[in-house]
Amino acid sequence: MLALVRRANSGLDSPGGDVLRGLLSSTADDPELLAQMQEVTNDSGLSVWLTILGRAIARGQALPEALQCVA
Numbered sequence: 001m002l003a004l005v006r007r008a009n010s011g012l013d014s015p016g017g018d019v020l021r022g023l024l025s026s027t028a029d030d031p032e033l034l035a036q037m038q039e040v041t042n043d044s045g046l047s048v049w050l051t052i053l054g055r056a057i058a059r060g061q062a063l064p065e066a067l068q069c070v071a
Contacts, residue, residue: 001052 011017027034056062 004048004052 012020023033050067053062053066057064057066
């Protein structure tokens with residue numbers, strides 16, 4: 001999980017990350033733009049996080065209620 005967070009952070013700390021942050025901030029007032037961005041980016045890596053969280057729950061390291069925060 002730490003490696004995923006570091007990878008995401010390095011991506012956001014780049015010129016491309018600046019563009020992405022600008023686009024994301026634009027979606028606050030434009031639900032159609034947000035929907036288009038979600039379509040283009042598929043699940044945005046959500047499936048990876050759900051897998052990690054599911055494994056942590058199976059090991060007893062996270063509560064099952066944690067999945068409600070992701071959905």
